[in-house]
Each structure stands twice: as C-alpha cells, then as structure tokens.
Amino acid sequence: MELPRVVYENLPYGYFLASGALFSLGDSWPLLFSGAVFYLAACIVLVQRSAHRRRDKYKHKQKRVWLPELIYEFLPYAFSAVGILLLMISNSNIVQFIAFSLMIWAIRNLICRHNNRTRKQGLF
Structure with a gap:
C-alpha cells in the first residue's frame, strides 16, 4: 500500500x-x-x-562531532520536548522563559540543519 x-x-x-x-x-x-x-x-x-x-552524505562523515551521531540527530527534539514539558508543569516566569528559549533553540537547529543538508554542494 x-x-x-x-x-x-x-x-x-x-x-x-x-x-x-x-x-x-x-x-x-x-x-x-x-x-x-x-x-x-x-x-x-x-x-x-x-x-x-541528505545531499551531503559523504561530507558529514569527515567532520568530527563531539557527540555521537544518534544523540546529535535527536538533540533538537529533546530540547523541544523539555521546553514543552517545562511549559506544562511550571507557572514561574523564569522557567517559562527558559522553556521558550529551548524551543526556539530547537527550531533554529532544525532549520539550520535542513538548510545545510539540502543545499547543493558548492565548488569550494
């Protein structure tokens, strides 16, 4: 199907x-x-x-990442989940600001990651 x-x-x-x-x-x-x-x-x-x-399948294997690749891939989703959880359980303004910041950071990482992986490889 x-x-x-x-x-x-x-x-x-x-x-x-x-x-x-x-x-x-x-x-x-x-x-x-x-x-x-x-x-x-x-x-x-x-x-x-x-x-x-990914269009840069072979390029990313050469980079040294300080996190294992599996953790690196799921990190923005974890940031977002923690942010949502903090928003749900807290009434404190500071904690809600931190939660909002985590969600913005996660969205930013996902957008940057998408842009870097889908653009065509340059000449340099």
Whole structure:
C-alpha cells in the first residue's frame, strides 16, 4: 500500500499533533505514555527521512562531532520536548522563559540543519 505524497510527507506532523492532544487531555499515565510514544515516533520518522534525503552524505562523515551521531540527530527534539514539558508543569516566569528559549533553540537547529543538508554542494 502506498500513501499519497501529501499524506506521507505530513504524517510525522500528525503524530506531533496527536501527541499534543494526548498530553493536553489529561494527567493519566496511559495518556502521557501514548503521547510520548507518538512524539518519539514522529522524531524517529523525521530523523530517518533526513538521513535518507541528505545531499551531503559523504561530507558529514569527515567532520568530527563531539557527540555521537544518534544523540546529535535527536538533540533538537529533546530540547523541544523539555521546553514543552517545562511549559506544562511550571507557572514561574523564569522557567517559562527558559522553556521558550529551548524551543526556539530547537527550531533554529532544525532549520539550520535542513538548510545545510539540502543545499547543493558548492565548488569550494
């Protein structure tokens, strides 16, 4: 079975929406666990697609990264999850600012990563 391209490309974002809906419905453990599973599934799908669609597949193996590649790939999603969790459980302005900053940092990293991986290789 093959999904239409519109559905296939937006499926991880649907997982994110399902995760958010489950987190906002209540505080029971089954809802929180299901929301975490949907969030993790969306992260895994997006990381796998990014790895498969890279235009700089051989270039990134030469760089030395201070983190293992698996942790590096999931780090923006972890920042975002921690930011969302802090927003949900805290009423302090400082903690909410830190949570917002974590989410902005995660979005910035994902945008930069996307731009670096999809642009064509330059001459230099």
